[in-house]
Amino acid sequence: MASSARMRRLLLSSVALTVPCTALAQSASEVIILAPISVESDREVQTQTATPVTVIDSEEIEARQASTTAELLDSAPGVTLVNGSTPGGSAINIRGFGAWSGTYGNDQMVQIQIDGASSGAEELYRIGTQLYTDPALYKRAEVIRGSVGTFEYGSGAIGGMVRLETKDASDFTGGEPGFKLRQYLGYNSNGDGLVSSTTLAYQPDDVLELLFNYTYREQGEYVDGNGDTESDTDFETPSYLMKGTVHFGEDREHALTLSYNDTQSSEQDVPYDQFGQVDFGNVDRDIHSRTTILQYTYDSMDSDLINVDVTLSRADQEIEQSPTDPTSTNSLLDADHDYVTTKLTAKNTMEFASGEVDHRLRVGVEYMNRDRLDASSAPGGDDTRYAIFLVDDMEFGGFTFSPALRYEDQNIDGTDYGYDTYHNQALMGGASLRYQWDSGFAVFASYAYTEGLPILDDLSNPAYMTQSQTSTTYEIGASYASGSVIAPGDALAVKVNGYQTHVSDITSYSNVTDVEVQGIEVEAAYSTAAGYYTDLNASIANGYNRTVGATSDYWSQQPADQVRLGIGRRLGNGVNMKWEGVYNAEMTRSTDPTPSSFIHNISVSYAAQQGMLDGIEMRLAVENLMDEYYQPHLATRAAPGRTFKVSLAKTF
Template identity: 25%
Template sequence: MITFLREGLRASTSPLALLVLAPLASASLCQTAHAQSVPVTQPAPNEDVTLELDTITVTSGKTEDRVINDLAGSSVVTRRQIDLLQSSRISDVLQGVPGVAVQETGTDPGQAINIRGLQDFGRVNVLVDGARQDYQVSGHGANGTFYLDPELIGQVDVVRGPVANVYGSGAIGGVASFRTRTIDDILNPDERYGAVQRLGLGTNGAGFVTNSMAGARIGTAADVFGQFVYRNTGDYRDGNGDTVRDSDSELTSGLFKFNLFPADGHALSGSALLQNYSFTNNGDTGVGTRFRNDVAANTYTLGYRFSRPDNPWLDLSVKGYYTTTDDHKRVVTPSSTYGYLGVEPGDPLDYSMATLGFDISNTSRFEAFGWGHALTLGIDGARDRGETVDRAGGYGAAFTPSGERNLFGGFVQDEVRFTPWLRAIGALRFDSYELNGGGINADGSRVSPKITLGVEPVKGIEFYGTYAEGYRAPSITETLIQGSHPFPIFNILPNPYLRPEVSRNLEGGVNLQYDDVWKAGDRFRAKISVFQNRIDDFIDTVAVGPVYNVPVVPGMPVEACAFAPYLCLIGIQDQQYQNIARARLQGAELEAAYDWGGGFVTVAGTLMEGKNDITGDPLNSVIPNRISTTLGLRLFDDKLTVGTRLTFVDASKKNVTNPTAGYGLVDLFASYRYDENISGDITIQNLFDRQYIQYLNSEPSPGLTAKFGLTVKFASR
């Protein structure tokens, strides 16, 4: 593995430096120059794109290009792929993406994304239609969940590592950008209006889902789109046949979008996504107080875009957004500890996070000194306001404190095509933050550089190398948390002196793309990358203060431990979020696909390790090594697609946490398209009813599960 520079590049934190250093040479995708070597073609709406690496993405930069041409560890999950495997959770959607895992609780629809061993508190920037999802509640599970049903997703773009610094502050692990459904997902370009209805049924708790979509184009002046999703799931059984209690939930969701085109090149857009989840559980441990949860997760966006081929200097995007996630909890049955505090059924505990943000950028395309440039300038900002109202014991307010955090950033990025075989990307990002709450105030700022070089010595083989830095401000909870854990009893202390995390990522990779390899019309694509990401001032919980003993009997005085030590837990210490000096993560990733017309095969693999550089201890958030492959065949004039997905996870983490040995999974799928308006799908997950627990999860995953789907479309030209 490549050895890191000990101190890397450190730039001035002055905003002026951002402008002075703007002309840093760099590039990757200047559309005009890049088209000379690799044409960029966007797949038509509803086209069956098997090679996701040929899909258009904009996530690692602000310019469009195919994933295979991106000089970064990037991947795309298309709507066709989601439908083929009938994904019902985000973990299903991202299962085949290298370097990515999803931590989930079977008793809560919320999920957290882990990229290259980093998650929680915004280390992965999760976007829905460009809007940050910063909701966070502290507990025994993930500290940074979001809510989104796969039926609402049109496409997912993932970038691994701190290289997508044009997409907001904090993403030292990477970016997961979810685009919700649009009118182009249901109507072809020549269709004026129409509707799509999908019905799904499943065994083993998969339950029932209905998805109704409709859209209309009002000439060339506007279009509107609406979607309604209802999902009702039941308790599922694991591979041993045991029922996982409280794994049922109910979702009611609506999505509305509009686009206005007042003049050539101008577009106004807006969207409203409303989701309401209902479920009951005993917390993320399954043994705490039982709560009834009603979660409202809403996202609103409003944007303006100007882009016209005759004006290469102006490709302007302006977006504002507002996201809210509110979990209204009501006590059903208090635990013994809560009962001693006088908590009664019906007592409320409310968590909420509201994020107000904006993102403005412009890309200018021009030639200078014989080189093609795509120069992008942008600013973005977000205000997180977290509020906890706790009348159910006080532990919720202590562990998820109320507070406010303001993030602001600006960036400059230049993508340069020097020759048909040489290109580069150079970028600088300025970040600043302010945080306050509970009488504590904190702030900070920094400039983070990025430089990427891509070389194509032989047509179809392009090597790239990247050095990039990222900056993550401490979260509200990490800074302000203060309270006593119910059992065993210990204190969690605030830390107003937390320093932001700084990541320094060194990465190398190769993109491979060839057509007509073994037969006319076949296609081969592959991305291979190796990386080493060093995080200075990494924030984690550590034991602090004196060692003491804690009684195991509620109400028993601590002094009794001196006379009856067998009734006490020994060696307990307080906990506090602290900077642990340095963490290091390194690994390799592979994503490859081959399509020969009559079928396709894909492979995704991850090798990874991480440790605390000071103590040598492993980082618990690093996922196990994993490889998955999908094989599909097309039959009957491509109307029928059948195939299997195999996933193998090794036992490399079984002694770290969640002591589970490695496991293998087999999924089957079949999709039949009667015509362009009627299709049916069958999926069988965990064919051999394997008992397993996904790494970092608290409950075992479902055993054998079958899903059935029917989709019917009506459209008028």
């Protein structure tokens, strides 16, 4: 009955929002079309949408010289890493959700997708987010904060969603027939980290494109700002990516892409607890992460109503462990985890007009099966889901109204391991409304309701297997994008977003059933005609434990407030110089307070554009320039001290 009532409320809310918007559309006499504003800084602020999203492009990925995929993401406002310098011990927190006190790498409230495949993010005890893949494989990382904008991709993304996109051959060949070889070498001084990434891209014609990338990365134990070695922070991760695309049909309307990426890691005689908090004993651990994706697209040249995208994916991750002490009786140390997620998504995008309203309607269906073997602290079984979703971006007279609905039907079967079967269903969705003036100023507001359906991890607790975690999020904000604001040739983009999220019926945490988080996120970028630029990212938030009888009002997973400011200059000869300051505020709203810190990073890069050095890219950076000792709030280890990073890349 409660689910049916929620369905009715969602449907009625959509109708109520649509009626006044349609009336406005009928009275609108013209559509405001503005020239795009390009700020020549390190990151484009997404001012054209109400969705709180941050996009990290290939240029920024290269510039950051990250050692782990998680390290690509922490510069987005609202994103905090629990550790981050190692693939296994890192976990991602978005708006106070995701990582759980170093106990679990993910609480299922942050979703992770690679080329549409759901990957990692299992709720494994004392193991990180399992985002083991190498950052060198990716050309784009997108962070959606909160639930607004996620219904097209999944359910239960209360904290948000990370969407990663691997490289294509055409990114190197420019879409022209030919062969390209790119070699990347990198070194960082803190732990003697080394990375070599080799990419081969080949296009024999405009029909076929092929890519192969092999990346080898190794890192020793790093030293913190006090000069102390952080034990068990070393790792070695060879990775490779194979990807091919065939274009066919008239005007290359059809495309078929097959990709496979593979990452392995072997750790000998290391603590079971990857967060380094509890001594359960040591293990030998082998990790193998594999993702296979087959995608078909058809973008009709004859009809704007046909733009089909069908994606079949299989994400397979194995974690094999054995105790180094053969007399150990702790079952955790001998637990092998093996989970496979198979997903099929079919979506069609239709662009059409109804009266004065222009639509971009996405309608899709999805099948997903998560099959996991039984292991200590991780019950095995099958989680099968069927979903249908609808998202419509409706533009009229300066307004953009975007309603979204998603329905999921779930069957969980744990009978192979002595558990029961369960059936659940949920209807979720929301809407955003945005208005933009011809000055470049815009305001927006949104509402989202999502449900985190029961998970395999709770099979041993039948009371949780019919209880969804429910969340409502309200957002309001404003943005501005314009050129020649202060001086001729400059550009400014600013986006401010306020939000409030309330999560009820929580099953992920011990003794916590209700949480409320509210905050403000700021993104800004400014550049001048002379090449000077500034980037600003900030997050200020409070989290509250609303559980009846809670011993503390504080939400234990709430990150500290953070401000990240970058100031740089691009010279006409391909040189880019930048200083970045990262201020983490003192966190006193916690039972485990942490002091403030102010970290300085500097970098300089050079991309030759002509002559004998054409195609060469060189980068030099110093992170934590002042060698400050600090341990970010929620982290279980001190952060690395001063680290010199240098890289050299050449495209032949």
